[in-house]
Amino acid sequence: MKSRRLLWSALGAFVFLIAIGGVWILSLPAAPSVAAPPPIAQDERDATIAALKPPKRQRPLVAIIGINDATETTDYLMPYGILTRADVADVVTLATAPGPITLFPALKVEPQATIAEFDARHPDGADYVIVPAMSRDDDPEALQWIRNQSGKGAIVIGVCVGAKVVGDAGLLDGKRATTHWYSVKELRGKHPSMRYVEDRRLVVDDGVATTTGITASMPMSLTLIEAIAGRDKAKAVGREIGLPEWDARHESDEFRFTRPFALTAIGNTAAFWAHERLGIELKPDIDEVSLALVTDAWSRTYRSQAVTFARTADARQTRNGIRIYPDQVAASWPAERLLPSVGNRKPAEALDDALHGITARYGTRTTDFVAMQLEYPRRRATQ
Incomplete structure (x- = not known):
């Protein structure tokens, strides 16, 4: 009898949890409608390009940082591949420690240097630091290195949820920014002085740039090429990678937890x-x-x-x-x-x-x- 009561109690608890889950799912919105966002005004485009101009070198140095145990696959590799293809900058992939980087959700790669080796070779720092999403937003070595690079005049670019890392480095306070749709609420909660910008895939404010989710690193990379080498060069690379037209427009309402x-x-x-x-x-x-x-x-x-x-x-x-x-x-x-x-x-x-x-x-x-x-x-x- 006792075992039967336990069985029915467990079954009741299971049904209760299913019911709660069902209510939660039904409370979520249906799939949002898809609408083309309005074009970006020319003065806004010009301001974005001006804000991303190389801060130091004529041929800039771009450093892409990752942590060894988990860095997002496309965030890490896409900017490297597109910028290297363009041949308008020197690009290097970094890790916080020696050894390979396990990317998520796929691939395992060998970084080209550690952050310590980079600092020894380039004591004056990079022109651009690209920060992908990482499994931890609070890795102390990554955060300190990003702060140091910003202090040396680098433009810091947080790709996708890399914005959370940039925020934890203290670089988003009082600035306009964006991030992956899933992390907007968390980022705004942790950094209340940050001003979230809707309907933009790329936001630049006073030496810090941020993007929306993962694939935004493609138009971001082309925008960076345009800032370095001009619109014609960026369009040529865009055609090579299959994205002949791009800008910062984005329909934020298209992306939500549904x-x-x-x-x-x-x-x-x-x-x-x-x-x-x-x-x-x-x-x-x-x-x-x-x-x-x-x-x-x-x-x-x-x-x-x-x-x-x-x-x-x-x-x-x-x-x-x-x-x-x-x-x-x-x-x-x-x-x-x-x-x-x-x-x-x-x-x-x-x-x-x-x-x-x-x-x-x-x-x-x-x-x-x-x-x-x-x-x-x-x-x-x-x-």
Whole structure:
């Protein structure tokens, strides 16, 4: 009798929790409508470019910092790949400590220097410091180094939730800023004097720039190229990467925590028996931007994890000199779980292809779910 009462009590508690969860999910808004945001005024564009002009060198030095145990994949690799491709600046990837960086949600790379080595080589500091999202916003070495670089005159750019790191470094107080839609409330709560700017993918204020979610680092990189080398150069690089037109416009209301988003996260996580490891071959000279976008997208479905493989455990060098370690040593991968080769696809097109592939494999709700995490406008993702 006692065991039966315990069983019914446990069952009742479970039903109660389900009911509470159901009420919470029903309280969430439905998917927002998609509306094209108004164009950016020319004087605002001009002010943004002027604020991002190189502060020190004619050929600027760009440092991208990460922490070794977890730094966001696309935030770290996309600015490097695009800026290096443009050849308008010297770009270096850094880590707070020696050894590889484990990126999330995919890839493992070898940084080109530690922050200590960078400081020894460049005591006057960088022109630009790019700060990706990190697993910890309060890493003391990263925060102190970012403060020091700002003090030496560098323009600090917080990509996505990297804005939280920039904020914890004390650089957002009293400034206009933005961040990934999911972290806006947290950032404003921690830094009440910060002025959040809606409907902009890139915000610049007095030596500090911030962006919205992950894919915003693509237009941010092109805007930085324009500030360094002019509009024509930026447009040429934009065509090469598949983004011939860009600006800071952004429909913030398109990105919010919705009922379909929550239900997809719960449903895809719960279907644990159908989770997959999808292989992508890590070939020499692969484009690091395309690889980052594709593995990032497929690893955010909550149904799959993108896994790189190669015949040996040696790191492979990408098109622009990043060394990436394969996740698994294998000569091949089962055909039904093999992702298409990145090949020579332009990065923006490679991401679109990945989203189309996700739709074919898991449906449109999962594609929307991934695009929402990447803060990628769905009007483009569903074309």
